[in-house]
Amino acid sequence: MSDSTGANAPKPSSSVKLVLLGEAAVGKSSLVLRFVNNDFQENKEPTIGAAFLTQKCTLPSRTIKFEIWDTAGQERFASLAPMYYRNAQAALVVYDVTKPSSLTKAKHWVAELQRQASPGIVIALVGNKLDLTNEGGDVSASPEPESESAGPDGDEAAGEDGEEHDATPGDARKVSTREGTSYAEEEGLLFFETSAKTGTNVVDVFTAIANTIPESSLKTGRGAAGSGQTALGGRSGEDSRVNLGDRGAATAKEGCAC
Amino acid sequence: MDTLAGTEWDVIIAGTGLAQSLLALSLSRSGKKVLHLDQNTYYGGSEAAFSLDEAQDWVNTVNQHPGRTPFEEAKIFTREQSQETADPHPKLAASRAYTLSLSPQFLYTRSQLISVLISSKVYRQLEFMAVGSWWIHSQESSQTGSEELGATRCFHRVPGSREDVFADSHISMKSKRALMRFLRHISKPKDDEDSSEAEEDLSVPFGDYLTSKLDVPQDLQGPLLSLSLSQQTLQNTSAAYALPRIKRHLTSIGSLGPGFGSVISKYGGGSEILQVACRASAVGGGVYALGTGIQNLTDGGSEEQYPVELQLSNGESVRAKSAVGSQWDLPVAQTQSLSCAKIARSITVVAAEFASLFPVTTEGAPVPVSAILMFPGETLGNPQSPPVYLQVHSSDTGDCPRQQSIIYGNVSVPGLEGQTLLECAVDRLLQAEGPHAVVLWSVRYNHVGHFSNDGLPPTIQTHSPHVYSFPPPSLDLAFEDETVDMVKQAWLTVAGGETDPDDFMIFDDREGTSDE
Numbered sequence: 196m197s198d199s200t201g202a203n204a205p206k207p208s209s210s211v212k213l214v215l216l217g218e219a220a221v222g223k224s225s226l227v228l229r230f231v232n233n234d235f236q237e238n239k240e241p242t243i244g245a246a247f248l249t250q251k252c253t254l255p256s257r258t259i260k261f262e263i264w265d266t267a268g269q270e271r272f273a274s275l276a277p278m279y280y281r282n283a284q285a286a287l288v289v290y291d292v293t294k295p296s297s298l299t300k301a302k303h304w305v306a307e308l309q310r311q312a313s314p315g316i317v318i319a320l321v322g323n324k325l326d327l328t329n330e331g332g333d334v335s336a337s338p339e340p341e342s343e344s345a346g347p348d349g350d351e352a353a354g355e356d357g358e359e360h361d362a363t364p365g366d367a368r369k370v371s372t373r374e375g376t377s378y379a380e381e382e383g384l385l386f387f388e389t390s391a392k393t394g395t396n397v398v399d400v401f402t403a404i405a406n407t408i409p410e411s412s413l414k415t416g417r418g419a420a421g422s423g424q425t426a427l428g429g430r431s432g433e434d435s436r437v438n439l440g441d442r443g444a445a446t447a448k449e450g451c452a453c
Numbered sequence: 454m455d456t457l458a459g460t461e462w463d464v465i466i467a468g469t470g471l472a473q474s475l476l477a478l479s480l481s482r483s484g485k486k487v488l489h490l491d492q493n494t495y496y497g498g499s500e501a502a503f504s505l506d507e508a509q510d511w512v513n514t515v516n517q518h519p520g521r522t523p524f525e526e527a528k529i530f531t532r533e534q535s536q537e538t539a540d541p542h543p544k545l546a547a548s549r550a551y552t553l554s555l556s557p558q559f560l561y562t563r564s565q566l567i568s569v570l571i572s573s574k575v576y577r578q579l580e581f582m583a584v585g586s587w588w589i590h591s592q593e594s595s596q597t598g599s600e601e602l603g604a605t606r607c608f609h610r611v612p613g614s615r616e617d618v619f620a621d622s623h624i625s626m627k628s629k630r631a632l633m634r635f636l637r638h639i640s641k642p643k644d645d646e647d648s649s650e651a652e653e654d655l656s657v658p659f660g661d662y663l664t665s666k667l668d669v670p671q672d673l674q675g676p677l678l679s680l681s682l683s684q685q686t687l688q689n690t691s692a693a694y695a696l697p698r699i700k701r702h703l704t705s706i707g708s709l710g711p712g713f714g715s716v717i718s719k720y721g722g723g724s725e726i727l728q729v730a731c732r733a734s735a736v737g738g739g740v741y742a743l744g745t746g747i748q749n750l751t752d753g754g755s756e757e758q759y760p761v762e763l764q765l766s767n768g769e770s771v772r773a774k775s776a777v778g779s780q781w782d783l784p785v786a787q788t789q790s791l792s793c794a795k796i797a798r799s800i801t802v803v804a805a806e807f808a809s810l811f812p813v814t815t816e817g818a819p820v821p822v823s824a825i826l827m828f829p830g831e832t833l834g835n836p837q838s839p840p841v842y843l844q845v846h847s848s849d850t851g852d853c854p855r856q857q858s859i860i861y862g863n864v865s866v867p868g869l870e871g872q873t874l875l876e877c878a879v880d881r882l883l884q885a886e887g888p889h890a891v892v893l894w895s896v897r898y899n900h901v902g903h904f905s906n907d908g909l910p911p912t913i914q915t916h917s918p919h920v921y922s923f924p925p926p927s928l929d930l931a932f933e934d935e936t937v938d939m940v941k942q943a944w945l946t947v948a949g950g951e952t953d954p955d956d957f958m959i960f961d962d963r964e965g966t967s968d969e
Contacts (some may be wrong), residue, residue: 435820
């Protein structure tokens with residue numbers, strides 16, 4: 196029961212605090228809803244109050260538990276965000292590809308994060324509502340151009356040619372892929388275009404963030420096998436954590452097997 | 454709606470100190486419409502934590518607006534670029550690499566606040582680290598056999614348990630017997646005492662009590678006083694104050710894990726806890742606006758549904774059923790004659806790790822990140838002076854970068870006299886640690902508030918039928934449970950009859966947030 200034999204030994208698990216920022220109605224909450232519940236609500240009401248959700252993301256080497264903070268609905272007082280991005284390891288800054296002003300707002304958030312948040316914060320810029328553009332919608336055509344890996348020739352349809360689509364009738368896109376990509380490259384951000392409605396690229400965003408967060412800024416959860424990688428000087432910080440959950444376990448049955 | 458005025462609020466809470474933030478959380482989760490304001494542009498009020506730049510802004514504000522916050526005479530000192538050493542190593546890191554607490558407090562593991570953090574599930578957003586040893590400064594430094602390196606040359610570890618007493622090589626057999634007698638006496642259950650002992654007079658000074666009742670030698674009285682965290686001399690501390698606090702110290706050890714009895718929250722202690730409470734309150738529907746003070750307040754009496762009308766500094770006017778704040782957040786007359794004390798504090802960023810102050814003393818114990826140092830007045834050349842306390846935080850607290858430490862100092866003497874004592878204590882510590890230990894940055898200030906041993910326990914003040922205020926902030930080194938009692942009292946008052954007192958801060962998991 197307690198002794199797991201080699202093969203299915205638990206992977207190291209870490210929590211990552213992620214804050215969600217962006218103009219109202221760009222689909223922040225919908226992105227999270229898609230990621231956490233694989234669900235989408237058409238005409239979703241604006242989020243009242245703030246929201247907090249968690250979701251795990253399994254990488255080959257470890258499990259990342261995202262703690263997602265959504266300031267939804269309260270950006271207007273500019274009072275929650277500073278508390279939300281305090282000590283956050285990751286930020287998702289969202290704009291709407293059909294609304295240029297939302298990219299401007301996104302740039303403001305990026306600047307504020309770079310000025311105020313933890314120096315090592317991983318920022319992902321996300322252009323949402325890809326389903327309203329011509330290339331959006333079909334879930335299969337996934338690998339959208341990403342800042343680094345964007346080999347300009349490789350894949351067929353999906354593409355680095357957003358500007359051509361701007362002209363196409365029926366395409367609501369107002370912000371080209373190139374505009375997003377080049378800004379993200381300048382600022383050193385991860386970049387994705389997503390559709391919370393169809394699910395395109397949503398999981399990929401979170402996986403990319405999980406892969407980008409430096410090992411050193413991950414706090415290892417309980418029961419982790421952090422052996423061998425002790426920092427020089429031996430005070431790794433992890434051996435000084437105190438687990439209040441132990442005291443809580445008496446009341447809440449958390450059903451942890453190991 | 455980009456305005457606060459359109460809504461009618463059940464309660465408006467002014468100030469984002471720990472008490473207000475816990476109240477906001479409890480009320481928002483009781484279904485109340487909560488508007489939580491702060492005149493400052495940062496969270497935490499007098500429990501805030503700052504980066505270096507924010508600390509500079511804070512100092513400017515404190516000096517420009519005296520009386521607006523419970524602080525005064527704030528001043529920053531930066532190291533002069535002297536060239537006494539060619540070694541360019543010790544350097545201040547970027548402003549944001551620091552989280553400096555204005556009133557650092559640690560939590561005993563049996564504190565009610567920890568129970569509240571657990572029952573409200575808020576603890577999951579926090580990381581707690583162990584507070585380790587207590588040390589007392591001794592004048593006869595560097596004795597023979599000083600294999601001990603670094604700062605411990607001038608400090609003795611205060612024994613906190615029977616095992617410690619046995620293991621201690623510094624104290625005589627006679628003293629050990631006296632200490633064991635004391636530990637036995639203090640851990641004796643109440644009902645075990647025979648009637649003659651039950652009637653013992655605890656109003657006497659703690660020093661007299663130890664001498665006359667338990668024959669504890671002088672040199673052990675200071676260490677015992679440090680376990681009580683009293684900020685008064687042995688003569689000015691009553692046995693009634695010291696004994697229950699020493700007992701709290703002793704019984705807390707081991708209750709949350711081996712080898713420690715108190716904890717601090719990573720990244721800024723109380724400031725982190727209160728921000729986590731505010732975040733959870735926002736998730737519960739609370740609305741937050743910083744940089745928004747209250748300029749005028751009227752309480753229209755009980756006929757109206759929303760009797761309290763507030764004029765905000767942004768020009769808006771809002772209405773609520775009630776308002777809660779502190780005397781620094783609400784424009785109310787100071788009706789209370791609650792005694793306010795004033796202490797000197799300093800925060801010092803040091804290029805040193807003080808590794809010897811953070812030993813793991815019990816097998817399986819976590820590496821401590823904080824140590825408590827006490828300097829009795831006589832060791833600083835002033836026997837009349839109350840003790841100086843230094844809380845040393847290692848970089849594992851998240852307060853500062855690696856290879857540096859933060860020293861939080863306080864003494865219950867305000868102004869220049871207090872600051873001189875603090876400076877002297879910090880100097881002693883640095884000298885003991887070695888020549889590489891240099892001060893990189895420091896801030897000094899006075900803090901106005903109350904001590905837990907100052908008469909009656911603090912309570913909520915009622916200014917008018919719907920307006921309440923919390924008392925001045927606590928100046929104690931450890932979080933005092935009275936604060937939780939006050940928050941609960943305020944919660945019951947504001948939430949009214951619909952609440953069951955037993956439900957205080959007990960929340961179920963929200964959908965999608967279980968910790969599975």
